[in-house]
Amino acid sequence: MSKLKNAVLGCFSAASAFFLAVPSVNAQNPPKLSDPEIAHVAVVANKIDIGYAEIALQKSKNAEVVNFAKTMSSDHQAVINQAVALVTKLKVTPLDNGVSKKMMADAEKTKAMLHSKSGKAFDKAYIDNEVAYHKAVIAAVETVLIPQAQNAELKELLQKVDPTLKAHLQHAEMVQSNLK
Amino acid sequence: MLPLLISCNSGTSTVGNPHSSTDTVEIRNMKFTPDSLVVKKGDKIVFVNRDMVVHCVTAIEGDTWTSGALPTGALFTLIAGKSSVYYCAIHKVMKGVIIVQ
Numbered sequence: 001m002s003k004l005k006n007a008v009l010g011c012f013s014a015a016s017a018f019f020l021a022v023p024s025v026n027a028q029n030p031p032k033l034s035d036p037e038i039a040h041v042a043v044v045a046n047k048i049d050i051g052y053a054e055i056a057l058q059k060s061k062n063a064e065v066v067n068f069a070k071t072m073s074s075d076h077q078a079v080i081n082q083a084v085a086l087v088t089k090l091k092v093t094p095l096d097n098g099v100s101k102k103m104m105a106d107a108e109k110t111k112a113m114l115h116s117k118s119g120k121a122f123d124k125a126y127i128d129n130e131v132a133y134h135k136a137v138i139a140a141v142e143t144v145l146i147p148q149a150q151n152a153e154l155k156e157l158l159q160k161v162d163p164t165l166k167a168h169l170q171h172a173e174m175v176q177s178n179l180k
Numbered sequence: 181m182l183p184l185l186i187s188c189n190s191g192t193s194t195v196g197n198p199h200s201s202t203d204t205v206e207i208r209n210m211k212f213t214p215d216s217l218v219v220k221k222g223d224k225i226v227f228v229n230r231d232m233v234v235h236c237v238t239a240i241e242g243d244t245w246t247s248g249a250l251p252t253g254a255l256f257t258l259i260a261g262k263s264s265v266y267y268c269a270i271h272k273v274m275k276g277v278i279i280v281q
Contacts, residue, residue: 071270071271074233074234074270075233078232078233078234079232079233082232160209160232161232163209163210163211164210164231164232164233166210167210167271167273167274170273171271171272171273174272174273
């Protein structure tokens with residue numbers, strides 16, 4: 001029972017990291033982030049999913065899971081590239097912050113959980129985490145990052161990323177149902 | 181940046197019809213717009229990727245064709261041969277249909 005509890009907590013820890021990153025944060029009381037901090041959070045969120053994909057590409061033998069992981073790696077790198085190009089153009093330096101730090105710390109726990117699994121158990125843990133993670137990131141983008149972005153181009157980039165995240169979530173849910 | 185023109189015929193029709201028309205399907209926000217087209221055999225359908233991620237337009241029912249990897253800004257021209265259902269082979273939740281009358 002404790003192993004199951006740990007697996008569930010591991011799957012959801014990264015997903016809920018954003019809203020737990022600041023004490024008493026919820027959708028009604030979101031953290032206040034500057035544009036440099038928003039840019040940093042956006043890059044970190046994408047890097048985290050690339051990290052998860054790299055583990056899946058090492059460990060999974062399931063063709064659907066591998067295809068999904070390759071897509072995550074490619075797409076999230078494309079988003080990072082767009083974000084880097086924008087901050088370079090705007091001469092903004094992404095600023096590390098408490099939210100980013102918490103996300104990265106929790107991602108390390110999730111990665112450790114993923115590394116501890118193999119076979120079908122790994123595939124399920126990876127996809128379950130992808131579903132939860134994308135739900136959390138979509139909520140963060142829509143309720144915090146987009147509303148709080150001051151720069152119009154940064155806001156527009158986040159708005160353009162939102163449909164990609166939603167398509168990822170749909171794709172993850174499709175793979176999740178096929179694994180059952 | 182000029183869009184990269186990539187053409188790949190279906191193999192069912194390779195001769196352009198001087199009376200054919202051209203329709204454009206935009207790939208934007210992870211959707212095909214429009215996602216349903218009614219065309220005549222020999223019409224051109226130009227898919228253009230307006231997203232920041234790579235897509236790959238591929239028939240899954242009715243016909244056999246694929247654009248291959250389409251980076252941002254790239255075009256894929258299909259000469260309409262048979263009715264087909266297609267999707268993005270990378271993002272399999274993205275689907276569309278071409279009805280050839």
